[in-house]
Amino acid sequence: MARGGINKAVVQQARQVLIARGEYPSIDAVRIELGNTGSKTTIHRYLKELEGVKPAALQGQAALSEPLSKLVAQLAAQVQEEADAQVLAAEAAFSEEREQLQAQLQVAQQALAAAHQQQQIQAAALAAESERLTTTQNTLQAEQLRSASLNQSLGELQLRLADKDEQVKSLEDKHKHARDALEHYRTASREQREQEQRRHEAQLQQLQVELRQLQQGMIVKQDELTRLHRDNERLLGEHRQATSECKVQNELLEQRDAQIQGLRTILAQAQGASDEMRRQLQGLEQALEDKRALYGEQGRQLQHLQEELLKRDEALKAYRDAER
Helix, strand or coil: CCCCCCHCCCCCCCHHHHHHHCCCCHHHHHHHHHCCCHHHHHHHHHHHHHCCCHHHHHHCCCCCCCHHHHHHHHHHHHHHHHHHEEEHHHHCCCHHHHHHHHHHHHHHHHHHHHHHHHHHHHCCCHHHHHHHHHHHHHHHHHHHHHHHHHHHHHHHHHHHHHHHHHHHHHHHHHHHHHHHHHHHHHHHHHHHHHHHHHHHHHHHHHHHHHHHHHHHHHHHHHHHHHHHHHHHHHHHHHHHHCCCHHHHHHHHHHHHHHHHHHHHHHHHHHHHHHHHHHHHHHHHHHHHHHHHHHHHHHHHHHHHHHHHHHHHHHHHHHHHHHHH
């Protein structure tokens, strides 16, 4: 940033100091001499104004003819103007290579300073022009090499871009396969749950029907047992009233007792079957609870897959944003 004291007089003083040391008064050299202060644009404008004034050394030089002196002065002014323009353009377009260009510019500035000194002291202007031309050609070759390097870097970047495109396409394919697999898993799990539910409901209905049938049979057997008890009581009353028929009634009673025992056996078997059906029903209920737990686990797995899919969506989005 330019300080308040930078003006044409200060720039002229710095320029004369550089010339006295045998250095070319370029924009950067003048700015360094001023303590790295002052705008380059301002320094360039002042230098152009100062270049418009003919140096005293050239005014007092009598060794060269006036046309040759004018030619040398014009060439020197043109060289300085082209070099300054080239420096400004290089600084604007290639800021990342500033150090290299400044080194090249320093070489060119030193060559131009030597050319100016030789023009002021000797009459070998053409030799100095040849030296400047050689330096310019070297700079051109360096620029061509740098251009080739930039083209090579551009090719490598294009290859990397193509590789990134392939990676993005691969990620998109994997993402699609994951979605398809998740959808297939959802469909298969839903169908399996529906089948298990239908099979369990059918088994439960069948067991309920069999249980109702057993309960109805138990009711019938209990009615028969009650009726037999009543008959037994009636027969006992008749036995008290008709002792003469005791043997006949005893035989009948034994037959009745045998029937009752058989009915009791049937009732016990029915109760055992009923208990077995209850145990089977409990086993089916436990199996149903296990199925529900399994469905819950499958639901958690499905939730985990959905979360993983969401994470992949976010990673893919972040990757695409990073590529942009």
